[in-house]
Amino acid sequence: xxxxxxxxxxxxxxxxxxxxxxxxxxxxxxxxxxxxxxxxxxxxxxxxxxxxxxxxxxxxxxxxxxxxxxxxxxxxxxxxxxxxxxxxxxxxxxxxxxxxx
Amino acid sequence: xxxxxxxxxxxxxxxxxxxxxxxxxxxxxxxxxxxxxxxxxxxxxxxxxxxxxxxxxxxxxxxxxxxxxxxxxxxxxxxxxxxxxxxxxxxxxxxxxxxxxxxxxxxxxxxxxxxxxxxxxxxxxxxxxxxxxxxxxxxxxxxxxxxxxxxxxxxxxxxxxxxxxxxxxxxxxxxxxxxxxxxxxxxxxxxxxxxxxxxxxxxxxxxxxxxxxxxxxxxxxxxxxxxxxxxxxxxxxxxxxxxxxxxxxxxxxxxxxxxxxxxxxxxxxxxxxxxxxxxxxxxxxxxxxxxxxxxxxxxxxxxxxxxxxxxxxxxxxxxxxxxxxxxxxxxxxxxxxxxxxxxxxxxxxxxxxxxxxxxxxxxxxxxxxxxxxxxxxxxxxxxxxxxxxxxxxxxxxxxxxxxxxxxxxxxxxxxxxxxxxxxxxxxxxxxxxxxxxxxxxxxxxxxxxxxxxxxxxxxxxx
Numbered sequence: 212x213x214x215x216x217x218x219x220x221x222x223x224x225x226x227x228x229x230x231x232x233x234x235x236x237x238x239x240x241x242x243x244x245x246x247x248x249x250x251x252x253x254x255x256x257x258x259x260x261x262x263x264x265x266x267x268x269x270x271x272x273x274x275x276x277x278x279x280x281x282x283x284x285x286x287x288x289x290x291x292x293x294x295x296x297x298x299x300x301x302x303x304x305x306x307x308x309x310x311x312x
Numbered sequence: 313x314x315x316x317x318x319x320x321x322x323x324x325x326x327x328x329x330x331x332x333x334x335x336x337x338x339x340x341x342x343x344x345x346x347x348x349x350x351x352x353x354x355x356x357x358x359x360x361x362x363x364x365x366x367x368x369x370x371x372x373x374x375x376x377x378x379x380x381x382x383x384x385x386x387x388x389x390x391x392x393x394x395x396x397x398x399x400x401x402x403x404x405x406x407x408x409x410x411x412x413x414x415x416x417x418x419x420x421x422x423x424x425x426x427x428x429x430x431x432x433x434x435x436x437x438x439x440x441x442x443x444x445x446x447x448x449x450x451x452x453x454x455x456x457x458x459x460x461x462x463x464x465x466x467x468x469x470x471x472x473x474x475x476x477x478x479x480x481x482x483x484x485x486x487x488x489x490x491x492x493x494x495x496x497x498x499x500x501x502x503x504x505x506x507x508x509x510x511x512x513x514x515x516x517x518x519x520x521x522x523x524x525x526x527x528x529x530x531x532x533x534x535x536x537x538x539x540x541x542x543x544x545x546x547x548x549x550x551x552x553x554x555x556x557x558x559x560x561x562x563x564x565x566x567x568x569x570x571x572x573x574x575x576x577x578x579x580x581x582x583x584x585x586x587x588x589x590x591x592x593x594x595x596x597x598x599x600x601x602x603x604x605x606x607x608x609x610x611x612x613x614x615x616x617x618x619x620x621x622x623x624x625x626x627x628x629x630x631x632x633x634x635x636x637x638x639x640x641x642x643x644x645x646x647x648x649x650x651x652x653x654x655x656x657x658x659x660x661x662x663x664x665x666x667x668x669x670x671x672x673x674x675x676x677x678x679x680x681x682x683x684x685x686x687x688x689x690x691x692x693x694x695x696x697x698x699x700x701x702x703x704x705x706x707x708x709x710x711x712x713x714x715x716x717x718x719x720x721x722x723x724x725x726x727x728x729x730x731x732x733x734x735x736x737x738x739x740x741x742x743x744x745x746x747x748x749x750x751x752x753x754x755x756x757x758x759x760x761x762x763x764x765x766x767x768x769x770x771x772x773x774x
């Protein structure tokens with residue numbers, strides 16, 4: 212096992228603990244936006260998709276890169292936009308009155 | 313350069329964690345989403361900078377075109393979707409992410425030209441292909457079920473468990489093959505195909521009502537698949553962000569099934585091997601009291617405190633705006649109005665909050681089950697709009713009932729109960745509700761939106 216792999220495993224384990232900790236404080240009413248928001252965060256796969264597409268030299272590689280970047284960008288862009296749309300609606304009484312014509 | 317990359321990815325990871333943290337309060341939530349998005353822009357932009365020397369011309373064109381199309385599709389989908397259709401939209405965005413994670417692993421394995429991968433890359437590759445593939449296909453079925461492109465009821469057939477077990481074993485065999493025998497493209501492409509089949513087979517026997525829990529589980533799966541892809545391409549950002557989602561998604565899935573009073577295993581495998589039995593008991597000689605709009609409006613208008621219990625029926629009738637109008641009318645008359653939100657009201661936890669927020673209901677009025685349950689006994693009227701199972705006392709006092717043990721709203725403790733219902737048909741769980749026959753219950757039959765509109769007019773006149 213290389214030292215690099217150990218480092219990566221360490222990140223993995225620590226991130227898992229942080230992931231558990233950070234959400235245990237979220238109230239039920241925000242579960243839907245939270246699911247949607249974390250859904251957008253795994254859109255980070257776009258970085259991996261770009262790595263693949265960048266180095267692609269064969270037609271097959273390019274096709275795979277295209278498909279991966281396409282799917283990943285739908286995930287990341289759609290995910291953040293839809294979460295923002297949900298959260299835009301969570302407004303307090305004061306803010307609500309201001310917005311009404 | 314390497315140090316800079318690590319620092320940028322570290323900053324992105326911190327922004328993701330802060331984003332998730334801010335999402336824990338309604339006031340900070342929107343900011344949290346922006347913070348996470350900023351982390352994403354940072355990570356992606358830096359990756360492009362990093363790759364500028366390595367991009368082939370074809371790679372640049374392919375990436376740019378795919379990114380533009382993907383962004384437009386994602387934005388349009390997210391902007392256009394109706395709030396009631398939110399769960400299936402999340403399912404779709406989740407599925408494509410899983411698909412991308414699987415493809416990244418496939419592309420990495422292809423680079424080996426058939427050589428057997430080292431375990432350090434081979435194992436995460438296989439994991440990303442299998443889990444990403446399951447997430448993609450499973451999300452597609454979840455989408456189809458919720459969008460009503462196919463039946464929402466569990467699809468079961470004799471020998472289903474055996475078939476699924478065989479598919480699972482084939483996946484295992486192919487995975488071992490890739491790791492121990494050969495890295496031939498045929499093997500891992502076949503692995504992806506079988507993983508897709510398993511994703512479909514896994515979600516088919518789960519009912520539409522349980523789909524949110526499945527989507528949450530698949531969301532966690534995609535996170536883990538992304539983390540695995542991170543190991544394949546040795547990328548810190550992928551590992552950390554993917555794992556964050558994998559861990560938080562797993563916990564969220566558990567919270568959701570807890571709120572439904574069921575174990576995750578029961579939700580995932582409950583339909584296997586048992587036919588859907590009707591649990592309707594005969595209505596017998598019990599009578600239902602049906603009230604007029606005017607009676608009910610008067611009762612509401614002259615109450616001190618009213619608790620509204622919204623259910624999926626309200627969402628289906630698109631009645632969230634009218635219900636707010638009614639609440640505004642009552643408040644103008646000095647009636648205290650609150651909304652009691654059951655954790656699984658709507659189609660997924662928090663869904664009802666989003667729908668009501670869309671109708672500009674201030675979140676101070678939205679009360680969660682634990683906060684409001686003690687207050688029903690002080691409420692003059694509990695107004696139940698399109699909800700049924702979540703107020704069914706059978707969950708508390710009938711150990712034989714399928715929903716026994718599910719936490720419910722204590723609507724039965726209110727002085728008066730008003731049910732706005734389309735018909736006497738039972739709810740999702742298909743069980744009778746004794747509360748409908750309670751002497752202090754008044755029914756108002758009809759479409760929720762129409763009934764509410766008539767109530768608003770009658771309260772104005774009262």
